Amino acid sequence: MTVLYVTERGASLKVKHQQFQIYHNSEIQLSIPVNRISHIVLFGSCRLTHGAMSLALRRQIPVMFLSYQGRYFGRLQGKIAEIDYLQQQVKNSLNPEFRLRQAKSIVAGKLSNSWILLRRLNRYHQQTEVKEAIAQLADTINKIPQAESIDTLFGYEGQSARIYFQALGTLIQDPFQFTKRTRRPPTDPVNSLLSLGYTLVFQNLYTLIQAIGLHPHFGNLHTPRHNHPALVSDLIEEFRAPIVDSLVVYLLNSNIFIPEDFTAPDNRGGVYLQPSALKIFLKHWQTKLQSQITHSHTGAKVTYQRCLELQVWEYLTCVLGEQENYRPIQSKM
Structure with missing residues (x-):
């Protein structure tokens, strides 16, 4: 399991065939199987598509939103306390x-x-x-x-x-x-x-x-x-x-x-x-x-x-x- 960091300004995180894919300037930069990701960290103006968001919630993969400077904005996580x-x-x-x-x-x-x-x-x-x-x-x-x-x-x-x-x-x-x-x-x-x-x-x-x-x-x-x-x-x-x-x-x-x-x-x-x-x-x-x-x-x-x-x-x-x-x-x- 690994953390997926998305740092490129204007990058998009999409999903296809059970893989998270990072696009920048309409070109794919990285493709990684969903079952290898523990959580996702987005820096700055990176975009999360609806499909990637839905899959992350279904798989209980948390998504953290940070500024380019590393300041914490918020998180997307579906699971609540037992x-x-x-x-x-x-x-x-x-x-x-x-x-x-x-x-x-x-x-x-x-x-x-x-x-x-x-x-x-x-x-x-x-x-x-x-x-x-x-x-x-x-x-x-x-x-x-x-x-x-x-x-x-x-x-x-x-x-x-x-x-x-x-x-x-x-x-x-x-x-x-x-x-x-x-x-x-x-x-x-x-x-x-x-x-x-x-x-x-x-x-x-x-x-x-x-x-x-x-x-x-x-x-x-x-x-x-x-x-x-x-x-x-x-x-x-x-x-x-x-x-x-x-x-x-x-x-x-x-x-x-x-x-x-x-x-x-x-x-x-x-x-x-x-x-x-x-x-x-x-x-x-x-x-x-x-x-x-x-x-x-x-x-x-x-x-x-x-x-x-x-x-x-x-x-x-x-x-x-x-x-x-x-x-x-x-x-x-």
Whole structure:
């Protein structure tokens, strides 16, 4: 199974003989069997024909709509939450002890993987600032089990994120500079790549959560609010450092991207990938998702894409009461 990305301006996604076909300037660019597609991502003004839309809905293939800059617009997805799961999710959302237990695991997973990535990247540099950040993250991780509220956990998470990103910036080589995390819009190339990567992981998890019948809006660390899929925001946390951040550092420090691959700041200060560079990013993105790691619970070799799916099932076992605490994956040194 694979993700179908459509990036060409003015391209059309059609269907014929149970195959999705991408047309651009009236010429077919790609044809791929429907049963090989897990979900579809359309960038910018790409067009989805009625036939392709109908088939995607019948086959329960989600379609995501992003701007050319990678900003999320919306999604087309037919499946809704399983009623038994939804009832249990609502019940759990009203249980402060359940929410706090899972929130502790989520924050611990995020900070632990951030800590491991900094240690891995700093192994040969031994920068003092990074060493101090690693020590501060370790200290905060040790405090998490004693946290008495979700607000306290948010405080730990926010403070640690600032420390982590400052340290990460010192590990990114010239000509790129990164001093802090900026969103909506991302104001430099590093933030642009981080935002795009986070958006793609977020939508991937959203698809997997709905595919097994969970409702994406009932989270634990993040609380339900209007039009916010809180559960997706919960489950993405452990994957930010090992999937997105590590890839971004690799792409920039390996000179795969240069400053000219990014747009000049727009009227809001936003910086984004050029269309040709977006294709390069997506190629490396798919390679990253298909790279293998040792799953920290099973000990089996799995791809990151499979790992995303396994973690959604892991959370379902907590929803159903089959285990008490959610277990995030933990990166290896």
